[in-house]
Amino acid sequence: MTAVAAATAIATRPGWVTDERIAEWNRWVFRDPAASATSTAVAPYDGRPTAAVPVSSAGDVVDAIASARRAQTRWALLPWRTRAGIVLRFHDLLVERQDEVIDLIQWEMGKARFSAWQEILQVATIARHYARHGHRYLVDHQVRGAIPGLTKVREVRVPKGVIGMISPWNYPLYLAVGDVLPALLAGNGVVSKADSQTPLTLLWTRALLAEAGLPRDIWHVVVGPGSVVGDALIGSPDAPGAGVDHICFTGSTATGRHVGRRAGEMLIAASLELGGKNPLVVLADADVEKAAAGCVAAAFANTGQMCIHIERVIVHEDVYDEFRAALVAATEALTLGQTFDYGADVGSLASPAQLEAVTSHVASAVAAGATVLTGGRARPDLGPLVHEPTVLEGVTPDMPVCLEETFGPVISLYRVATDLDAIQKANEGRYGLSASIWSRNTAHAEALAGRIRAGSVNVNDGAAAAAGSIEAGMGGMGDSGLGRRHGAEGMRKYTESQTVATQRLVPLGPPAGMALERFVGLGNAQLRLLRRLRVR
Known part of the structure; x- marks a missing residue:
């Protein structure tokens, strides 16, 4: 049995996306007007080209940084309420016009519409939170000085300057703009590298922020390959001052290592959210039906192309058989397809490379003895990059699907005898991004959470509870990255701590x-x- 197939839409570009609208968005790409190079992505739904987008050169990136640096000095002097007002107007425009950007996200990336709407939910929440409360993360902090009563000392937060953003294709609105907003509110300029698969989503958003009142030069968007545009953002020791003052990267662990090395050479900070092989643990006392439903939601949302999605499911032997049956049934109840409405639960993969990664992991596991409980096949009858939600059993450590990130709609089931076995299994491998524990005894589950090596642990939820709690930090341990987005650190990381000490009456010495x-x-x-x- 497999997931239910939805009616497949004719996957041409949305009718409202005219050549005039595309030309309007393309004007937000920072590049030499005399240049003519473009890049064109392929739409996952139908394999057809989307739209030609101007490509920036390394020199364009340097110029964009310089432009943002000049604008930043004026921007940082604006009152907080002015910057926050722009972000709140953006919030209102985003909610009002969300159907446009949801269409763009689906067209460029291929996800189901509900998964695309979740990006609206997250970005709007981030905008409201930081605009209304972000100033509290930056407030001056008075401490005792060298001589109590004679030395007055304040720790203050000052903007870093220009922040570089490199965001991925899987969440082209949330993972791009969700980091830009706190950086701007903290008084910085920003230069963003749009992913080549999904540039129109980011350009649409840049135009919307301009409509909300954001000055043109404070946030620039550049487009091009990472080896050119990404490296130029970080800069080079041969050209000191030409790069950004902080780099925020979301993507693969391999590329994150490169970004971290380059940032280290430039002595700038880097925040890196990288890969994951996230575990979900079902304890013996769990509500099996709820755990299965939560697992399906966390594993197959965004077609499994989500850094925090579940790939490893670790189940106590007392409930293993019952959970397996419930999980297979819940997976097979999903609706699979390509529609520009809410008719499909699981959409397309984003690229042929993603489809190849998924099919390779499944095929190699089956060849080595794993069993497909449901799914396991590409579905070209539904779309060129569609793959069924897949549940595997009998996966062993020698199979790539065991501990390598699949980043697709594939999960593996593992049986364990004790809670200690479950924690040890959850901590296998070098990743440590997100995890999930299911139990009726929440106090016991919360105690076990502290023994799992992961930046976020969800109790009786698959992944969304921690990620959606934006007043708490989100990030990884081990090979899953450095630093946090959301919460206080999600804004403070874009500032420097400065100590201002005033000596009164008598000098020191x-x-x-x-x-x-x-x-x-x-x-x-x-x-x-x-x-x-x-x-x-």
Whole structure:
């Protein structure tokens, strides 16, 4: 049995996407007007070209950074309420016109419409939160000085300058704009590299922020291959000052290592959200039906092309058979297809490379002895890049699907005898992005959560509870990255901590005419007094 097939739409570009609208968006690509190079992606639904988009050169990137740096000095002087007002107007426009960008996301990336709508939900929530509360993350903090009462000290937050953003194709709105908004609100300029598969989504969003009042030069978008545009964003030791002041990257672990090395050479900070092979643990006392439904939602949302999606399902032997049956039934109840409405639960993969990765992992596992419980096939009858949601059993460590990231609609089931076995299994491999535990005893599950190596652990939810709680940080451990988005760190990472110390009445050091021995003696007496008074 396989997932239910939905009626397949004629997958031409949305009718409202005219050549005039595309030309309007393309004007937001920062590049030399005299240049003529373009790139054109392929729509996953039908394999046809989407639209030609101008390509930026390395020199264009340097110029974009310089332009944003000039604009940043003015932008940072604006009152918080002015910057926040722009972001809140963007929020309202995004909610009002969401159907346009949802169409673009589906056309460029191929996901089901509900998965595309979830990007609206996340970005709108991020916009509201940081616009209304972000200033609290940046407020001055007063601390005790060198001499209590005589030294006044404040820790303040100042913008880093220009932030470079490299975002992926799988969430072309959320993972691109969700990081841009706190960077802008913190007073920075931004230069974003649009992914070559999904540039129109980001360009549409840049135009919408301009309509909300964002100045043209404070946020630039560049387009081109990572080896050219991405490296130019980070800069080179041969051209100090030409690169950005912080690089935010979301993508594969392999590319993240390259970005981290380049950032280290430039002595700039890098925040990196990378790959995952995320586990879901079902304890013996779990509600099996709810756990199966939560697993399906977390494994097959976004067609499995989600950094925090579930790929490994670890089940206590007492409920293994019952859970397996419920999981297979819930998977086979999904609707699979390509529609520009809410008729499909699972859409297309984004590219031939993704389809090849998925089919390769499944085929090699089956050849080595794994069993397909449901799914397991590409579905060219529904679309050129459609693959069935797949559940595997009998996966062993020698199979690539065991611990290598699949990044598609494939999960593997594992039976364990104890909670300790489950935690050990969950911690296998080098990734540590997200995890899930299901149990009726939430206190016990929360205690076990601290023993799982993952940046986020969801109890009785697959993945969304932690990711949607944007006042809490989101990021990875191990090979899943460095730093956090969301919460306080999601904004503070775009600032530098600066100490401002003001000395009053007397300067530090010995007064004129006092012997150093006398000053040292007084200092030692002060140390003993402060110790007795329990001061610091």
